Amino acid sequence: xxxxxxxxxxxxxxxxxxxxxxxxxxxxxxxxxxxxxxxxxxxxxxxxxxxxxxxxxxxxxxxxxxxxxxxxxxxxxxxxxxxxxxxxxxxxxxxxxxxxxxxxxxxxxxxxxxxxxxxxxxxxxxxxxxxxxxxxxxxxxxxxxxxxxxxxxxxxxxxxxxxxxxxxxxxxxxxxxxxxxxxxxxxxxxxxxxxxxxxxxxxxxxxxxxxxxxxxxxxxxxxxxxxxxxxxxxxxxxxxxxxxxxxxxxxxxxxxxxxxxxxxxxxxxxxxxxxxxxxxxxxxxxxxxxxxxxxxxxxxxxxxxxxxxxxxxxxxxxxxxxxxxxxxxxxxxxxxxxxxxxxxxxx
Amino acid sequence: xxxxxxxxxxxxxxxxxxxxxxxxxxxxxxxxxxxxxxxxxxxxxxxxxxxxxxxxxxxxxxxxxxxxxxxxxxxxxxxxxxxxxxxxxxxxxxxxxxxxxxxxxxxxxxxxxxxxxxxxxxxxxxxxxxxxxxxxxxxxxxxxxxxxxxxxxxxxxxxxxxxxxxxxxxxxxxxxxxxxxxxxxxxxxxxxxxxxxxxxxxxxxxxxxxxxxxxxxxxxxxxxxxxxxxxxxxxxxxxxxxxxxxxxxxxxxxxxxxxxxxxxxxxxxxxxxxxxxxxxxxxxxxxxxxxxxxxxxxxxxxxxxxxxxxxxxxxxxxxxxxxxxxxxxxxxxxxxxxxxxxxxxxxxxxxxxxxxxxxxxxxxxxxxxxxxxxxxxxxxxxxxxxxxxxxxxxxxxxxxxxxxxxxxxxxxxxxxxxxxxxxxxxxxxxxxxxxx
Numbered sequence: 088x089x090x091x092x093x094x095x096x097x098x099x100x101x102x103x104x105x106x107x108x109x110x111x112x113x114x115x116x117x118x119x120x121x122x123x124x125x126x127x128x129x130x131x132x133x134x135x136x137x138x139x140x141x142x143x144x145x146x147x148x149x150x151x152x153x154x155x156x157x158x159x160x161x162x163x164x165x166x167x168x169x170x171x172x173x174x175x176x177x178x179x180x181x182x183x184x185x186x187x188x189x190x191x192x193x194x195x196x197x198x199x200x201x202x203x204x205x206x207x208x209x210x211x212x213x214x215x216x217x218x219x220x221x222x223x224x225x226x227x228x229x230x231x232x233x234x235x236x237x238x239x240x241x242x243x244x245x246x247x248x249x250x251x252x253x254x255x256x257x258x259x260x261x262x263x264x265x266x267x268x269x270x271x272x273x274x275x276x277x278x279x280x281x282x283x284x285x286x287x288x289x290x291x292x293x294x295x296x297x298x299x300x301x302x303x304x305x306x307x308x309x310x311x312x313x314x315x316x317x318x319x320x321x322x323x324x325x326x327x328x329x330x331x332x333x334x335x336x337x338x339x340x341x342x343x344x345x346x347x348x349x350x351x352x353x354x355x356x357x358x359x360x361x362x363x364x365x366x367x368x369x370x371x372x373x374x375x376x377x378x379x380x381x382x383x384x385x386x387x388x389x390x391x392x393x394x395x396x397x398x399x400x401x402x403x404x405x406x407x408x409x410x411x412x413x414x415x416x417x418x419x420x421x422x423x424x425x426x427x428x429x430x431x432x433x434x
Numbered sequence: 435x436x437x438x439x440x441x442x443x444x445x446x447x448x449x450x451x452x453x454x455x456x457x458x459x460x461x462x463x464x465x466x467x468x469x470x471x472x473x474x475x476x477x478x479x480x481x482x483x484x485x486x487x488x489x490x491x492x493x494x495x496x497x498x499x500x501x502x503x504x505x506x507x508x509x510x511x512x513x514x515x516x517x518x519x520x521x522x523x524x525x526x527x528x529x530x531x532x533x534x535x536x537x538x539x540x541x542x543x544x545x546x547x548x549x550x551x552x553x554x555x556x557x558x559x560x561x562x563x564x565x566x567x568x569x570x571x572x573x574x575x576x577x578x579x580x581x582x583x584x585x586x587x588x589x590x591x592x593x594x595x596x597x598x599x600x601x602x603x604x605x606x607x608x609x610x611x612x613x614x615x616x617x618x619x620x621x622x623x624x625x626x627x628x629x630x631x632x633x634x635x636x637x638x639x640x641x642x643x644x645x646x647x648x649x650x651x652x653x654x655x656x657x658x659x660x661x662x663x664x665x666x667x668x669x670x671x672x673x674x675x676x677x678x679x680x681x682x683x684x685x686x687x688x689x690x691x692x693x694x695x696x697x698x699x700x701x702x703x704x705x706x707x708x709x710x711x712x713x714x715x716x717x718x719x720x721x722x723x724x725x726x727x728x729x730x731x732x733x734x735x736x737x738x739x740x741x742x743x744x745x746x747x748x749x750x751x752x753x754x755x756x757x758x759x760x761x762x763x764x765x766x767x768x769x770x771x772x773x774x775x776x777x778x779x780x781x782x783x784x785x786x787x788x789x790x791x792x793x794x795x796x797x798x799x800x801x802x803x804x805x806x807x808x809x810x811x812x813x814x815x816x817x818x819x820x821x822x823x824x825x826x827x828x829x830x831x832x833x834x835x836x837x838x839x840x841x842x843x844x845x846x847x848x849x850x851x852x853x854x855x856x857x858x859x860x861x862x863x864x865x866x867x868x869x870x
Contacts, residue, residue, distance in 0.1 A: 138540030145532045238639045238676060242648070246641035248584045251560045255568075262572055266539070339535050340568075341561040346531040386526055386533075393491050 114423065122372075126274050130267045137266050142383050143376075144266075144338070147273035150375035151331050153359045154280045154368050155324030158287065161365070162296040162320025163214045164303060169226035171353050173203050173325040175233055177332025178342040182250040183243070185336070192256050192337045196330065203329030207322045214317040227350075234348040249343025256337035269338050276334060277372065280327055284368040287323075296320065358400055364412020373413045377403075473574035473600075473802040475548070481521040482514070482799060484786070485541035487562070488553040489529035494581055494778045498553035499524060500771035501779035504763075505786035515790050516799065523547060527554065531561045538565045542573045548799065549576040549789060553782050556582030556641070563587060563601045570600050574802035576809075577601045578785045581778035583608050583642045583701075591828040599806055602823050604781040604788075604830040606750065611832040612699075612725070613646055613654055616748075619833065620697065620723065621664040623840065623853055627862050628721065630694030633661055634670035636684065638700040646699055647673060657699070669693050674703055681708050685715035696720055701727040706737040713741035719866050721746065723840070731776055735847045743845065744865035748838045750780050752849045754857045756818055756837055763817045781830075784816035788823070844868065 092099040096112035110116070133139045156170045180202045181195035190198065213225050237244035244250070257268050287293055295316045298306035307313045336342045346352070355378065363374020381399060385392035408415055486502050488495030506522045514520055523545055527534040534552070538561075541547045550566065552559045559579035566577045567590075577600050579587050587603040624630050635658060637643045649656040658668040670691035672684055688696055696717065700708070705728040712722060723746040728734050730749025734742050751774065753764055763783060767775050788809070793799060796808035810825035813835075820835045830836055839857055841849035845868065850860040 135544070136540070137543050138536045141532075141536040141539055145536070235675065241639070241641055241644050245586075246639075246644070247555065247557055248560055248586045248641045249557050251564050251586065252590075262543075262569055265568075339531065339561065340564045341531065341557075343531060343557040343561075345555075345557060382528075383536075386528070389526075390490055392526075 123278065126278075127271075130270055134263060134267065137263065140266050140270050142379055144270045144273045146375045146379035147270075147277045148331055148334060149356065149359055149379065150372045151273070151277045151280050151334075152328050152356055153363065153371035153375055154277070154284050155327035156356060157360050157363075157365050157368050157371055158284045158296075159320055159324035160360070161288075161300045162324075163317050164300045165214060165218055165222040167226045168223045168353060168357075169228070169230040170325075170328050170356060171347050172226075172230040172233055173207065173328040174332040174335075175230060175237075175344050175348045176203050176206055177329030178336050178347065179237075179244060179250070179332075179344070180329075181333040181336040182253050182342045185253045186250060192254065192333075195337070196333050199329050199333040200326055203326045204322060207325035208318070211318040211321040214321050215314050227353075230348045230353070231350070234344050237344040237348070244344065247343065247345050249341055249345065251341040253336050253340045253342070255340060256334075273334065273338075276330070281368060281372070283327075288368065292316070292319070358404070362400070362403055362407065362412055364407075364414040364416075366411060367414050367418070370412045370414030377413060473570070475546075475574050475800045475802060481519040482793075483521050483523060483545055483547040484789075485537075485545060485547040485550040486522055486524045486553065487527050487534065487537055487541070487550065487558070488524075489555070489558075490524075490526040492529065492554065493774075494776055495554050497767075497773045497776045497779040498551075498580060498782040500767055500773035501763075501775070501783040502551060502553070502786060504766060504771055505783045509786070509790055515793050516797070518799070527552075527558060529554065529558070531558065534558045534561050535565050538562045539569070542566070542569050542575050546573075547575060549578060551578045551580055551782060551785065553580045553778050554582075556584040556586060558582075559603075560584075560586050563590060563598065566600060567597050570597075575600060576789070576802065576805060578789070579603045579605075580782040580785050581605065583612070585610055585645065586641075588824075588827045588829040592826065595826070599828075600802065602785075602809060602828045602830075604785045604821070604823075606726070606748070606777070606781070606818070606836065606838045608829050608832075610645060610654065611829070612642075613657060613660065615833040616725070617657055617660045617664075619840070619853070621661065621666060623723070624666060624695055625664075627853060628695060628864075630721070631665075632667045632669045632692055632694045634688045634691055634693035634696045634720070635661075635668055635672075636688075636696060636698045636700065637671075637673045638703045639673050639675050640702060642701070643673075643699050661697075674700070676703055679704055679707050681711045682715055685712055685717040688720060689716035693717075693720055696722040698722055698724040700724055705729045706734060709734070709738045709742050709745060713738075719864075721865055723747065726777065726838075730841065730849070731774070732849075735843065740847065742843045744843060744863070744868040746840055746842045746852070746862075747849075749841045749849055750777065750818060750838060751775055752839060752841050752851055752859075754839060754851045754859060756839075756857060757815050759815060759817045780817045784814075784818065784821040784830075787816065788812060788814050788821040842868075 090101045096110060098109045098111050100107040129143065130140060152170060152174065156167065159167055177199040180199045184190040184195050184198050213222065217225055238246045257265065259265055259268055288296060295311050298311050299313055299316060303313050359371060359374040359378050362377055364370030382396055385396050407413065486499060488499055490496060502522055506520045509515060509520050523541060525537045525541065527537055538550060541550050552562045559582050563577055583605050585608055587601055588608060590598040591601055624633065637647045645654060646657040658671060661668050670688055670693055705724065709729065712718060726748045729742060729745060730747040731751055753761055755761055764775050767773060767779060791812045791814045792805055792808040795812050796804040798804045809823055813820050813822035819837045820831060822831045824831065839851040840853040842852050842862060844850055844860060851857045852860065852862045
């Protein structure tokens, strides 16, 4: 029998031996609602500036890569230097199936999930056999090796030129409408990723994640099946990153590994994670927006932006509390605005 | 706390309502759009706007930017195009496709440029062209790719003319022309200028060399087959990785193969290391010809400590009077715009003057279809010969219309044209003789 119970800050639902709860305290919902609303109304103010809309869409996509990356880094207790491998895999899978087999975006999405899931599952044992610098080095090499493959098998991947002419995700008849639609889709994708990652980190899985991140041996001693969880935390975020690759393919309709697989793209992702604050997945969004807006506003200064941009990033990285990032800075001053969650190591 | 929350929520709802209402007023269904005949732009007041996009941290985009600015300055000094001044809007893509897409939209939709020039790697042009095709029906404009020899741009035009007709490619040669035109040119050099027969082929592992390495089934043969058919003997073939730094073993194999000449189909690998290792290998007496890149630029002499001596390369950085425009272009670019005329600068400059001629011939600034037809037919005196575009495929008219001189590095540390004969500055000498 289902029964509901209203507590001061939450609604409880009981069904047989199961218990579900939803937080209803307004202060915990205020910030997410306000920010989500803001993201919803943004296009109305900048419809005349499709470039800014595209820039924000890209910031959403960066955040959608950084969210699973942060989850993975905490869940495996390792620093992944090659998340873009799955971006490339997802992108090329979608693009090739769309171009050569005529798969629609829906089916390329399914194929992307299967391919990224399969490949990441095959590679997941590296979370068992390597840690620290060794894990970082292995993950660093993988996307670069894939990049080489895109040149060696140029017939298929078209080398430095990449693939182009893939079918669009949606077509509303007018380009401005399409760009606004892409923006909303990117927001939804980012928010879904955020929601899923947040749910995971607050669940039983989240407790294991914190335990693995803190000390694998202790977690193992306490009865946590560390290897099983590490596989999950490697595979699941990899699929999420692959989905971003799929999104890029059907939005920009071109995909070249030379753009997304090299080291500098990964560095941007890691900087977003560090600036946003790797301790919380929420931080990835301000991190991505900060990096994108900063980069775009400095571009108008001319070639000076090429050294100003990294200098500012270094200053920000040094100035922000280690591991806490922009989100941590706010959270520290307004701790009561957020529902208390399991705190994980921030160094 | 609750009061503040309610207040902020009320403000957000108000903003949302306002923006929703205002957007509903501006809303038009697709069938409510104004019907227009052909791709005619709205008449824009003020100057003719041209957008320039490049990776402004790379030498070739910087050089092209200088050339584009020079072309626009010269046009404006001469009274503009059809009495209107020309404005160049320069944007930096930072070599990233997402930025390229973002900027392309800005130039076409916000700045309302008539033409976009992408002067950087071909993948940027490919991405830009795809966005351009999306924009073209609503925002008619023209697109020029002035760096990048890949076939991807003109293949689009050939395969789907109506969708991609706004796109044009200007380069010294595109991959297919390398096979059609350059193989004939090199065969002539090997057989008649150098008097040799055995060729070693070295490719770099990039998209532009693919039609040469592997051929296109049913379309074109491999370069090796073309040479064999022309009476040359291909004794060695290999492909180098783009990030390769060690070439010693390759040169030893070339020497063992007994090749008379090393035909290097490369442009982007580390040419300084390549040349230095050649000079120290058993193949040092075997002549090499590099198709393009750093080996054809003055700094290579210092970078290799003079080891480039005797090497041959396709280069447009040598002051030879191909047309009355060639020398003034090089001098002005150096002196007034402080950049060297490296690859892409000539093509960018020539493209702009070809575009000017097309506007003047078509006598329109708004009817893009007419401008496209005009671009397909015009020919204009250019820095490296004659600029014009193929009517069906939209690549620029290849050699002998557009010339890339083959030069040789001589003892004084300078390049001299040895081919084509009408521009020859000094005769060819083998590496053995030139070192004496």
